[in-house]
Amino acid sequence: MTTHFERFRAGDAAAFDALVAEYTGPAFAAAVQVLHDPALAEEAVQDAFVRLWQRGRQFDPARGSERSWILTIARNAAIDLRRKRARAFERSIDDAPAVYAMRDPDDTWQSVIASLTGERLRQALGELPAEQRDVIVRAYYRGQRPADIARELALPEGTVRSRLRLALTKLRDTLAPVREALEP
Template identity: 40%
Template sequence: MRQETVLADDTRLRDRLVFGDEDAFSELYERFSALVYTVAVRVTRDERAAEDVAQEVFLSVWQRPLAFDPAKGSLRGWLAMLAHRRAVDLVRREETHRRSTQDGKLSAEALSRGDPVGDQVEDADATRRLRLALGTLPEHLHTVISLAYLQGRTYREVAAELGLPEGTAKSRLREGLRRLTVALSGNHAHGPEAQ
């Protein structure tokens, strides 16, 4: 019965995300940010890289909530899997980049293995766009988004750290996320999802 309750809750949360419910996103983040960050840190062994992975995971879920299928398992398991995959991809990209930098070009070995060079460029571009969009936010939004999504803090921890009422921190997170989504969708017009 417990598993059925979890899956029903996961389905309701996913459905709210589909309709752009920012409270649902806050709930998702509150429930799973520590999990996603922890998985990413274990794989990357780098806090900054884990922050990037966590940010990409939550942005991906916000943009494409229907990618989660409750019939295939829990939201917790799916998010952990996403974090693991993205972290592994990041480690592989960095290793490929490190080797190619040492050689001065992409190694023949990487190309012969079929490493997705185009994917590496695309992911690096997405991270660059995300950082540029974050830089366009007003300071009060930039600060709360950075604390929450880059440093893995809950909205309650953000509120405490900045001396804000919890409701203010939560609304700033929503507004910052909304502005990021708008900025990224404008920058994404010619990207793969525009096709």
């Protein structure tokens, strides 16, 4: 079944309105977790859709899923807005495309992602040690850098970095059995 995003990427500009309607809820959820302010989150979601209009046709399905790509743009737009308001950076952080361009196509992993549900992901997060889960939630869903997390938790920054690295590795390994089962 052709998605709104696929139609938009194929040149159907009219599909963009439907795409906005489809992803407003998830994008808002991603933005409000970073900003903790519904009004700012609305602004960030608008930013995200404008970026999506400008860069949507660069999306390469071989390098990632549509949903994660769009929600990464929304999350980055929220982090960008927060940084601009804090006057920490004058320039914008990049959108998802630059990071996604670093991905090597991996059909097997894309099969894992295609079947991954929110429930399964939350279950995998729940299997992490609590201190690692805390760091990954702060870093990914709240957009906090290790230095900020270390300050809040009164931990050495190196400890937070180690926990983040371990958490990401374990999360990926937790999902790996599914991946291996799919491999020929």
